[in-house]
Amino acid sequence: MSAEPEELPEAIARIRQEVCALHAELTRYGLVVWTAGNVSARVPGHDLMVIKPSGVSYDELVPELMVVTDLHGTPVTATDGSAARWQNPELTPSSDSAAHAYVYRHMPEVGGVVHTHSTYATAWAARGEAIPCVLTMMGDEFGGSIPVGPFALIGDDSIGRGIVETLAGSHSPAVLMQNHGPFTIGKDARSAVKAAVMCEEVARTVHLSRQLGEPLPIAGAQIEALYARYQNVYGR
Numbered sequence: 001m002s003a004e005p006e007e008l009p010e011a012i013a014r015i016r017q018e019v020c021a022l023h024a025e026l027t028r029y030g031l032v033v034w035t036a037g038n039v040s041a042r043v044p045g046h047d048l049m050v051i052k053p054s055g056v057s058y059d060e061l062v063p064e065l066m067v068v069t070d071l072h073g074t075p076v077t078a079t080d081g082s083a084a085r086w087q088n089p090e091l092t093p094s095s096d097s098a099a100h101a102y103v104y105r106h107m108p109e110v111g112g113v114v115h116t117h118s119t120y121a122t123a124w125a126a127r128g129e130a131i132p133c134v135l136t137m138m139g140d141e142f143g144g145s146i147p148v149g150p151f152a153l154i155g156d157d158s159i160g161r162g163i164v165e166t167l168a169g170s171h172s173p174a175v176l177m178q179n180h181g182p183f184t185i186g187k188d189a190r191s192a193v194k195a196a197v198m199c200e201e202v203a204r205t206v207h208l209s210r211q212l213g214e215p216l217p218i219a220g221a222q223i224e225a226l227y228a229r230y231q232n233v234y235g236r
Contacts, residue, residue, distance in 0.1 A: 008046060015041050015050045015189075016066040022193050027058050029197050031116040038094040041189035042104050042111045047071045049104055053091040065091060071105045073097035095154050102160025103185060107167075112189030114196045117181040120203035124148075125176035131199075131206055134215035139226030140234075141198045143171025151178040159183070171227055174199040 006014070022039045026032045035058070040051035050066050068076050068087060075087060094100075100113045116122075124131050124146075131146040133139060138146070149166040152158035163183050166175045173195040174184045182199050186192035209215045218226075 006044075008043075011043050011046070012048070012050065012068055013063070015043055016063040016068075019050045019052070019066050019189055020061050020063040022189050023052060023058055023061055025193050026114075026116060026196070029200070031118040031196055031200055032058070033117070037116040038096055038100075038114070039189055039193060040094075040097075040100040040113045043068070044111070048076060049100060051097055051100060052094050053088075054094050056091070064088070067091055067093040067097075069093050069097055069101065071101045073101040096159070098155070098157045099159035099163065099183070102157040103163055103183075106160075106164045107185065109187065110185045110192075112186045112192035114184045114186075114189070114192040115181065116196050116200070118196070118200040118203070120207055121146075121174075121176060121200050122181040123207065124203050125181050126179055128178045130176070131203055132215065133218055133223055134206060134209065135202055136218070136226055137198070138202050139218060139223040140230035141195070142174060142202075143227035143231075144220075144223055146172055146174045146176060146182075146199060146202070149175045149177040149183075152180070 019039050019041050026037055035055050038052040040049050042049050047070060048068055049071060050068055053065050053067050056065060065088060070076055073093060075093060096115050103110055103113050128148055130148050133145045147166050147170060149162040152162045159177060162177060163175050173186055174182055176182050184192045184195035184199060186195055206215060
């Protein structure tokens with residue numbers, strides 16, 4: 001027998017707890033500084049998402065501060081007063097909310113989005129250069145190179161549009177937005193955080209490799225074999 005779907009307040013409480021906890025992973029792995037960066041998660045079964053508030057330090061985050069928005073990045077309200085349990089009206093959602101929301105609207109398979117300014121991945125983004133697939137780890141996790149998305153300004157859904165267009169038809173759960181930094185996606189928020197951690201790891205390793213010489217590419221058929229095995233067998 002299938003489980004009953006969660007009531008909305010319970011679903012929001014659970015997702016806020018998860019999103020808050022995952023922000024600690026960004027600091028744990030050194031992917032963010034000050035208040036930059038954010039994790040969001042879709043609320044299953046509802047056109048809502050939960051995201052970090054703007055301008056709040058990571059060490060001050062608690063689940064109750066996570067902001068609930070619709071899939072256009074607008075904080076939710078409710079006529080029955082229930083929204084009062086979800087929202088602090090003095091908080092605003094992350095400035096990247098429109099980008100996250102655009103991804104959720106156009107990629108229904110995505111349940112989590114992460115943005116960081118992690119050092120090495122952002123350095124590749126500043127060059128507007130894809131990270132080439134020269135590591136078996138990249139074949140496993142990304143199924144090829146980590147692509148570069150177009151330059152876009154914060155404030156509307158331009159970044160989200162660039163993410164969706166760049167990742168269309170790609171195995172990669174990560175994209176380097178030019179002159180900005182990495183965005184990652186996943187079936188849930190934890191998967192998107194893992195992709196952000198792995199993106200920074202391979203960005204660093206490939207950069208160091210290039211200091212020694214030109215890294216050796218991996219053939220396309222081998223990359224596909226690595227990805228298929230990891231995603232369908234080993235990595236499950």
